[in-house]
Amino acid sequence: MSSLMQREMSYALTYKDVVDILRLVRESAHCQSFELQLGDLKLSITYRCASDAANEAPRAGLIAPPAVAEKPERAPEPTIGLDVVAVRAPMLGTFYRAPAPGEPPYVEVGDIVEEGDTVGLIDVMKLFTQITAPVSGRVVEIPAENGALVEYGQPLVLIEPL
């Protein structure tokens, strides 16, 4: 009998009701007062004046500031000489200089590469794509850091054609 009583009592107010009420409380926080009558539910709220509330620091968790999208900081564009070819990122992704952690990089500054040689990897949505040299030549600079988030079109490796 007591368990049946309990069941009825707990149903006087459900969690769903509580969630709905709290949503209303928060969404009408800019009002002075709020009255609602719906079926057997009666709700009546008054809010503090704006000046009262302003004197108080907002309590944590009330309204989270909008999340700022993580954006890679744009690396300054390196000066690229006329006689140098830049290998650029084909898409936004993570740049890697070596085939796997702990392995030597594909290329170092000063290396001679052939057209089509792999000079790095880019990870786009968990898929790895090889970055290849568009020309044969000497690697003169590697402006992108290993493991860095790189933007579309950002120069990764500079090659001086031979």
Added chain:
Amino acid sequence: MVGFVDESLRDGPQSLWATRMKTATMLGATEWINRAGFRKVCVTSAAAFETAVRFLRDDPWERLRLLKAYLPDTTIDVLMRSRNLFGWARYPDEVVELLFQCLQRAGTDWLKVFDGLNCLSNIAAHFRIARALGLKTSGMLSYSVSPVHTDEHYVARARELIGYGVDSITLADPAGLLTGPRARTLLAALKTVTQGRVAIEFIAHECMGLSHESHREALLAGVDTVATASEPLANGESVPSTLDILAIARELGVPADLDEEALRRLDDYFHWAAFKEGKPVAERVAFDSERYRKFIGHQIPGGMMSNFRNQLSEVGMLHRLDEVLEEAARVRAELGYPIMVTPFSQFVGVQATFNVIQGERYKTIPEELCLYALGHYGQPCAPMDPDILDKILVGRRAEAVDSEAVFAERVLDDFRREKGPFRSDEELLLHLFYGRDHVEALARHKSAFNGRPSLAPPLRALIEELARENTLQTFKLEKGSLKLSLRFA
């Protein structure tokens, strides 16, 4: 009689909460889940395991044991992705066996196994190994709309699964593409193969707004189980809600043995959990024929679409999204219509984006796509377009890869020697799937549990929350016999 498979702890969070449901939240639901009378309860998957380790810092093995302990009358079901198991590489049979042993020890009764190409030679060993351990298995076939995903395709695959000794066949519709009429013909075709000797289970997502009509047909066709979730974890990109499908079953006169009171309490609990976790609650989807027509071309899953928009907006090309999606439809056809689930949806999506951004098709090609073209993942659903195959493999050693070579490899002894010792096989598997860094971080920051977390009753929960609001002066509530009046200092 139709059985219900509960997906509130697995598919619901995976489809709606980016898999971020904590062990504590799950445990809070166990009292009602255990009482509800589900045929099975699906509790984890590759995504859930990885997210538990990497983001939630919940020990996924401990989670399984706790769930088993608090769901004593429940049959526990686990979803398994092909050879990837709970990781990303393709693993040999000995890893399959070790994982299944550990899952069984942690309380698993059933495994449902799928392969994104419906290439079943990839998973034949899973059924053999599971059966030898005494686990029940379901072979899962994923539905897609394409010229090759015909009744004949599914009939042939179902026959193959029955040959592997599965206990049931699950027809899965991950993108919610099955219309009522198509569900009817497809299930009728499957029944000609199973002949009532092998159970047919059904799981379909609501994404397109078709899940109620496909379930109606599934119930009429007499499927053995349907998969649903508690309402706050249902609908949208998830499966339909248990009470909705139960109502359809009642209307059709299909008996179901569920405790409705427990289901309502479960819904109510998850409404609170979603609110406290700041998670959205999805709605029923209205069917839109134009949206459906556009979607069946590319079938990029909802979860990937946001990533896609990000990529394109970074490049300042968000206005060309439609073009990329049209290109994705072409790429999907050229690759032989893989089912658009991990990892194949990434292959199609990333390649289509490269093609559009670079203004030249297949100029840049991800490594994994080359492996796919070489047969590393098994047999594509349809042969690849030969011109595209040439383009992908140009300048590469075009050696076909034997997709089955990995099956018999021995990797565990070397792994133990190089990376061990490990305190347990469970720990070894976490290291194998996610790497040392994540496992060590898990050990350092692991959530601790002292039994099932207690939850304040609704009225007290309300008062506690109101006390945290700093905007309130007075608060009055009347409902039924309840009268509450608060004045804040």
